[in-house]
Amino acid sequence: QKEVEQDPGPLSVPEGAIVSLNCTYSNSAFQYFMWYRQYSRKGPELLMYTYSSGNKEDGRFTAQVDKSSKYISLFIRDSQPSDSATYLCAMSDNKLIFGAGTRLAVHP
Amino acid sequence: NAGVMQNPRHLVRRRGQEARLRCSPVKGHSHVYWYRQLPEEGLKFMVYLQKENIIDESGMPKERFSAEFPKEGPSILRIQQVVRGDSAAYFCASSPERRELFFGEGSRLTVL
Numbered sequence: 001q002k003e004v005e006q007d008p009g010p011l012s013v014p015e016g017a018i019v020s021l022n023c024t025y026s027n028s029a030f031q032y033f034m035w036y037r038q039y040s041r042k043g044p045e046l047l048m049y050t051y052s053s054g055n056k057e058d059g060r061f062t063a064q065v066d067k068s069s070k071y072i073s074l075f076i077r078d079s080q081p082s083d084s085a086t087y088l089c090a091m092s093d094n095k096l097i098f099g100a101g102t103r104l105a106v107h108p
Numbered sequence: 109n110a111g112v113m114q115n116p117r118h119l120v121r122r123r124g125q126e127a128r129l130r131c132s133p134v135k136g137h138s139h140v141y142w143y144r145q146l147p148e149e150g151l152k153f154m155v156y157l158q159k160e161n162i163i164d165e166s167g168m169p170k171e172r173f174s175a176e177f178p179k180e181g182p183s184i185l186r187i188q189q190v191v192r193g194d195s196a197a198y199f200c201a202s203s204p205e206r207r208e209l210f211f212g213e214g215s216r217l218t219v220l
Binding site: 036043045094100 | 141148149150151152156164199201207208209210211213214216
């Protein structure tokens with residue numbers, strides 16, 4: 001079993017849709033949880049960073065962490081074509097472990 | 109503020125040659141990480157360094173690969189006697205406090 005599981009997609013949605021991206025993990029020692037966005041042939045860009053269970057909102061993005069279920073989510077509201085990218089969840093105790101990434105396509 | 113700078117962005121080597129990848133972290137960041145990404149795959153941790161020290165190299169192959177982060181100058185990831193399986197994108201990241209990481213644009217190694 002991988003430490004971090006993430007559905008690779010691809011996920012295709014129409015512009016304006018709400019997108020839900022999810023990861024599960026097995027290591028209860030993980031304390032920090034992040035979401036990165038990676039455009040094709042670019043470096044990952046940090047989107048959201050959370051420490052505890054609960055919700056964190058930043059503009060159209062909401063990150064959710066449920067430590068009891070070992071489950072994290074990223075919601076994107078009013079999705080735009082510019083949101084088309086690969087989204088990587090990541091979590092850390094001493095080093096950052098990444099999920100495989102979910103490829104998202106938002107079509108006009 | 110400049111972000112993480114990696115060079116070269118693209119590197120082509122023949123089998124058996126050496127590849128050297130450089131990474132200058134964000135100014136003031138003392139934690140540097142190297143990750144490898146194969147096409148259509150996530151990022152795989154290789155090594156974590158602080159100035160002059162290797163903290164965790166559990167993800168780095170035991171042979172042919174080495175990394176350093178000297179007191180002065182960039183961090184270097186060195187791959188000796190490259191093989192075709194080393195072809196990948198290598199990303200460097202830096203962090204101020206060993207938490208959220210800020211990534212460079214990557215160095216893409218192609219081994220012929």
